[in-house]
Amino acid sequence: MILSRGGLDLKDGKFTPGITMPSCNHYYNIFHPIDPIAYRVEPLIHPDMHDKPPVPLIQCKHMPFSKMQEMWERITAPVPGFTLPRIDYVMRRRGREGVIEMAYAAASHSACWDSDDVVMFTLMQICRPVVDKLRRYMSAQRPLPSLYPRGLVPITPHSKIRIATTVLARDRATGAWGTRTAVMDHKRIYFASNADDIGCRKKWSIPLSAKLGVQLGDDAFTLKVTPDEATPGLAGGSGRSLRFGIGGSAPHTPSSTTSAAAAATCTQILRASTTELRNEWLEALTHAIHLLTLPQPPPIPAGRTSSSSICTVGLDLPSGACVDYFGAVKTSLLQFKTLKAKSWYESQGWTSRWFVLTKSSLDCYDTCPNLVGLAQFPVHKSTVLAYPKRCLLRIVTKTGTTLDFKVKDSRTFDVWTHGLEAVDRCHVRLHEDVVDHSALGVSLDSQLPSVHRLSVDKYFVLNDDKGPYAAFQIRIIHTGGQTILRRFSAFREVNRQLRLIFPHEQMPPLPSTRLWGKFDPAYLAAKSTHLNTYLGKVEAMCTNNPAANTILQQFLNVDTASPSYGDE
Incomplete structure (x- = not known):
């Protein structure tokens, strides 16, 4: 110096x-x-x-x-x-x-x-x-401001999502591919590492109609919602009625269970934590019903989707979960009970649930989604390199930052390309294939084989000296479609051995099991689908790892019967 x-x-x-x-x-x-x-x-x-x-x-x-x-x-x-x-x-x-x-x-x-x-x-x-x-x-003895990264816009249930899909996204730091749930609005793509953070289970839904009755309850915190099918005189209470007498009703949302269908036709009593929150819900419901009395836009032509609807092609969610809450008008935690309950227990106790008001229905969910901390990537003012052969999309921003993700099939690929073309100043360019020996090409060929040679296509309920058990059929494509049967405990043992080789966060999760209803056809079918996804990811991970590949080959040995490791 x-x-x-x-x-x-x-x-x-x-x-x-x-x-x-x-x-x-x-x-x-x-x-x-x-x-x-x-x-x-x-x-x-x-x-x-x-x-x-x-x-x-x-x-x-x-x-x-x-x-x-x-x-x-x-x-x-x-x-x-x-x-x-x-x-x-x-x-x-x-x-x-x-x-x-x-x-x-x-x-x-x-x-x-x-x-x-x-x-x-x-x-x-x-x-x-x-x-x-x-x-x-x-x-100045003032409260400190909240610091938030510039350019990051959090996603909320009020966000208008266009596409929601399960994808294979590439980590920009490690280069590893992992399953993510991707949702896109008009400017950004958000990624959730766990599908449970996005999907919510709907308990019941009341379609909004011009004849839907909304009444103030018996105290300063309650509100009564009476569907069109319920008898007006059974609503009870001395509250001020806000019933709209204009004919016509919105189409009903199909319910998956009998209890949900019954809840949609019975008067529901909602209780808020404060009077202000109760009044907010009253105003929101009144305004939503009033909008139904106005002239409606012409129907959408066949082959097109509404700008407010969510395309969920290729989306894998837990059983019974959905993402219908996006685009919500009003959301909050409320307590409720059914006025015409089937049992004494249902009529006496209050149940806390997450309520969502949309333009067409009032929905009750078990819990609210976990949308905090989702990774996001801007897509406006960007260039998209689309590879139909691999169902691969690479998004490049104006600063040079890239995002690579792969969808399941050509149908989902077309949905994403059309959705990205609708984004402001987003240019989509189709390419034949990635450049040979490039970092992206090597990553795809080494971690994601274009054709999987393993698939779990069906299940069987068999019997042995210990009683009935479920066995899942694995089809090995490279051996001419030869099949083997493996119990779920064998999958669990392979998972235990592979966790000794790969880091815990890289291992795909196994499907959950239960102690009752093990042989329910719907449960076993969903379990087969989950095991098929799990086996495809394990196959890709073991491709370039000799020790892991040896474990997988022992698991796939055609001449070996499926052992049982503990309880199924």
């Missing part, structure tokens, strides 16, 4: 004190006290600083933000005779270094790379603009 600043004359060996400062905004010199080649900079800039000690880096672990700020302002305050900010900072000695200094002198030169104090000091300087703003809030 002295040579670059011009403070040392190499001809006569004279040093001119008071070298000039570098032109950068912030300059720091951090050194270890026993570093043999370290030197101070402040005495070179101002000779009177030779007797001023450097600033010690103090440990800040378990220190609140306010105390940390006070400490940094105290130790970095300018000293008399030196108007510039402090430059020299010395690290703390470690306990073992004080015994034999010369033994640790060589290693002390690189000690800053693993020092917590240096990391904290660096972060404090990088975040200085934010710290200055927070300091002004603290000085």
Whole structure:
């Protein structure tokens, strides 16, 4: 540094004190006290600083933000005779270094790379603009603002989602492919690692119609909703009626269970936590019913979908789950009970559920979705490279950031290409195939084989000396379609062995099992579909791993009967 600043004359060996400062905004010199080649900079800039000690880096672990700020302002305050900010900072000695200094002198030169104090000091300087703003809030004794990354827009149940699909997305950090649930609105794609975070189970649904009755309840927190089919006189209560007497009703949402169908035809009593929330629901329901009395737009031509509808082609969700809540008008947690309940228990107890009001129905869900922390990627003002042969989509933003994901089939691929073409300033370009030997091509060929040679296509209920059990048929394509039978416990044992090789977070989940109704046809069919997905992912993972491939080959040995490992 002295040579670059011009403070040392190499001809006569004279040093001119008071070298000039570098032109950068912030300059720091951090050194270890026993570093043999370290030197101070402040005495070179101002000779009177030779007797001023450097600033010690103090440990800040378990220190609140306010105390940390006070400490940094105290130790970095300018000293008399030196108007510039402090430059020299010395690290703390470690306990073992004080015994034999010369033994640790060589290693002390690189000690800053693993020092917590240096990391904290660096972060404090990088975040200085934010710290200055927070300091002004603290000085004025005002609550600190919430910091949110610029450009990130959270997804909510009120978001108008266009497409929801299960995809194979490539991690931009590790390059590994994993199953994700992708949802797209008019500008962004959101990814959920777990389908349970997106899907919600609907208990019942009441279609909105012009004859739907909405009444205030018997107290300041309740509300009564009477469907068109219910008798008006059975609603009960002395509340003010808001019944609309205009003919016509909206089409009914089909219900999967008898209880849900019964709930849709009975008066439901809703109870909010506050009177204000009850009034908000009353106003929202009134407005939604009023909109049905207005002239409706012409019907959508065949082959086209409404802008408010969600295309769920290729979406894999848990049994009974759906994503119909997107585009909601009003949502909140409410308590409810049925006025004309079938049992005494249903008529007495209040049940807390998540309620969603849409343009066409009032829906009751078991729980609300977990939409916090979903990864998102912008698609507006971007270029999409579409590869129909591989059902692959690569999205490139204007800054060069890329997103790669693969859909299940050509139908889902067409849905995504048409949906992306409808995004503002999003250009879709079709390509024959990815470039040979490219990073994307190698990743696809190594991790995702174009043709899977294994599939679970059906199940059988068999008997042995211990009683009936379920066996799943695996078809091995490369051996001419030969089939083998494996019990679920065999899948579980393979999963246990593979977890000893692969990290836990990379292993696909096995389908859940239950202790009752094991031989229910719907349950076994869903389990076969889940096992087919699981086996395809395991096959891709074991392709380039000899140890894992050996375990898979032992599992697929045609001459070996399926063993049973514990309870099914």
